[in-house]
Amino acid sequence: MDKLFSLDERLKMCASLVRKSARLADVGSDHAYLPVWLLKQGKISFAIASDINEKPLGNGRLTAEKYGAENIKxxxxxxxxxxDKSDNITDIVIAGMGGEVISEIILKSPLTRDENLNIILQPMTKSGELISFLYENGFEIYTQRCVISKGKCYTVMAVRYTSQKTEISDIFPYTGKLDLNDEVNLRFINAHIKHLENKSLGDNSLIPLVKKLKNITKNN
Ligand SMILES: C[S@@+](CC[C@H](N)C(=O)[O-])C[C@H]1O[C@@H](n2cnc3c(N)ncnc32)[C@H](O)[C@@H]1O
Structure with missing residues (x-):
């Protein structure tokens, strides 16, 4: 059997937020690297690797076979x-998709309205919109971090349903639960600031938001 591969930093960060002994659903799994790695490390007990497309699902099957992963569907x-509810999934990962696709997946499934479920999200785009969506729909981020993987900066968040819709400030979609003393987190927020600053050239109403974000990141 082949020697186990390493995860890239992005998937490693997602893996670090999966709870020990979890029953994991990796939605949009493609090569199934994340669940196969976690199973082979003995961190989780069971995994479902799902995908909307046949070809990526086939990739996932090959990975599971190549590395002899058991307890994976x-x-x-x-x-x-x-x-299915009877799968008794405890942790879900939705990684490598756009923020709007992730929001749609969460909105559509009643399974996500479970306060004991650990939901790990890694949006490739529109993380601000995703955070607004989560708080408008009774979810809360309890851990958020950023990581640089292959030269790009990504954010990963662990979320749970609370049933309480919480109002958030105008800067929260951009800062979330990130520690503002961390260099990688600041790099991620600064990318938001640059984007908003460009948009503010055509939309004056964004100028106060840009100023607030620059103030809290001490980027004047
Ligand atoms: C870029 S890959 C990400 C693979 C892996 N999760 C990662 O982060 O490296 C995105 C995968 O999500 C799948 N996908 C896109 N929309 C989906 C949906 N609504 N439900 C399930 N899978 C989806 C695609 O077929 C593709 O295999």
Whole structure:
């Protein structure tokens, strides 16, 4: 059997937020690197690797076979349609998709309205919109970090349903629960500031938001 591969820093960060002995659903798993790695490390007990497309699901099957992963099921389906309540999933990862696709997946499935479920999200785009969506729909971020992987900066958040819709400030979609003393987190927020600053050239109403973000990151 082949020697186990390493995860890249982005997937490693997602893996670090999965709880020990979890029953994991990796939605949009593609090569199934994350669940196979976690199973082979003995960190989790069971995994479903799901994907909306046949080809990536086939990639996942090859990874599971190549590395001899047991207790993994490969399922075809959109979002959480591939997961059943009887699977007793404790942790979900949705990584490597746009923020709006992630929001849609969460919104569509009643399975996500479970206060004991650990939901790990890694949006490739629109993380601000995703954070606003989460708080408008009764979810809360309890851990958020950023990581540099292959030269790019990503954010990863662990979220749970609280049933309380919480109002958030105008800067929160950009700062979330990030520690502002961390260099990598600041790099991520600064990318938001640059983007908003460009948008503010055509939309004056964004100028106060840009100023606030610059103030709290001491980037004047
Ligand atoms: C860029 S890959 C990410 C793979 C892996 N999660 C990662 O982060 O490295 C995105 C995968 O999500 C799948 N996907 C996109 N929309 C989906 C949906 N609504 N439900 C399930 N899978 C989806 C795609 O087919 C693709 O395999």
């Amino acid at each position: 490969l399922r075809l389906g959109s979002g959480l349609d591939a997961i």
